[in-house]
Amino acid sequence: MTEPHRQRPLEGLRVIDLTRALAGPYATLLLAGLGAEVIKVEDPRGGDLARDNSPYVGRDGISVEKVHDDDLSVSHLTRARGKLGVSLNLKAPGATDVFLDLVRSADIVVENFTAGTADRLGIGYAAAKAANPRIIYCSLSGFGATAPEGGKAMDIIIQALSGAMYASGEADAPPVRIGIPIADMLAPVFSVIGILSALEQRHRTGVGQHIDVSMLGALTSFVAIENWSAMAAAGMQARTGLTVQRLSPFGVFECRDGFIALVAVHEKLAQGLFRAMKRPDFADDPRFATRDARVANAALLEANITAWSCGLSVVDAVAALEAEGVPVAPVRHPDEALLDRRVIERREAVPVAHPSYEADIDLRTAGVPIVFSDADTGFDDVLPIRIGEHNDRVLVDTLGYSPDRIDDLRARGVI
Structure with a gap:
């Protein structure tokens, strides 16, 4: 929790988070750490894919396999910090109405479906804009909303297509996958830049807009900073290995x-x-x-x-x-890098723990690597442990739904 006298920069903004896995959830994690209220929407029939990522933490400490019902994937524990969790089956009749009510209450929507999926579900930008012209709607996909060829994009696929994988490693050695999911982490940073830019424009115009970020474009833009064709023409080795x-x-x-x-x-x-x-x-x-x-x-x-x-x-x-x-x-x-006192003191790497059990190791994860002179960063003390953890809190307090309406949504499998 942050100090009460130091606000976070994005306090007062609400984000509807339709994302899953890593790229999208990291974008909304940054927004949550900067103070926005993030409402994470998960399918009640399984939730975010990251919930099933090994390893897990729970009453028995760290394990490769999930043993107890309340064991939490470390991936979910770290990526869902500071987010309210609601469940919504976007394919169920009536789900679109709930989504649009959320949009009317919000400033930002972030989704990372395969391009075109949100529109087919009736929750794309056109529908969101009709419900709330001020909405800023960010789509983060593998190849962009306008790409002639779509398909699912994983970090390793984008590393391969961008040239980043070939640029790493020795000249006569196989391509090298960058050891962190660089495409999954880079694209959401550009997404947040786009969202904050659109917020600034909205201050002037009063209306929102659609932001379209591709993982391939984000990583390729970094690869392009090197002068590959010039180096080739000069007879320089493109693959650098351990040295440049x-x-x-x-x-x-x-x-x-x-x-x-x-x-x-x-x-x-x-x-x-x-x-x-x-x-x-x-x-x-x-x-x-x-x-x-x-x-x-x-x-x-x-x-x-x-x-x-x-x-x-x-x-x-x-x-x-x-x-x-x-x-x-x-x-x-x-492990050693995450214990560097410099990043700890600046809260760039922060401790994380299961909300109910102590771990026998020092678990650390990403903070918000920005220090403000007159603001703070940090995550609200909320976490969607169960799918739909905060259904009543959001649907009643935020949307004003009655208990009878919520019971009806549950009975029909909408939430």
């Missing part, structure tokens, strides 16, 4: 007990690296004396760096480079 030879020396180098990452691109940094290696003569060697020369002879230079670093522990290599002012860091396991 067009910036040499720049990359990851092996030590006796691990790896370090270093950057010594500019003259001052390169000379610091040479001193740390006890090879100050490299500064006068025509093969390494200038930035262009170092790039032209990158393979030889990197072999020399590796020969030096392999003889040292990570701690000693880092100390030697830091003493010469060379940017360097140990390559850490994610």
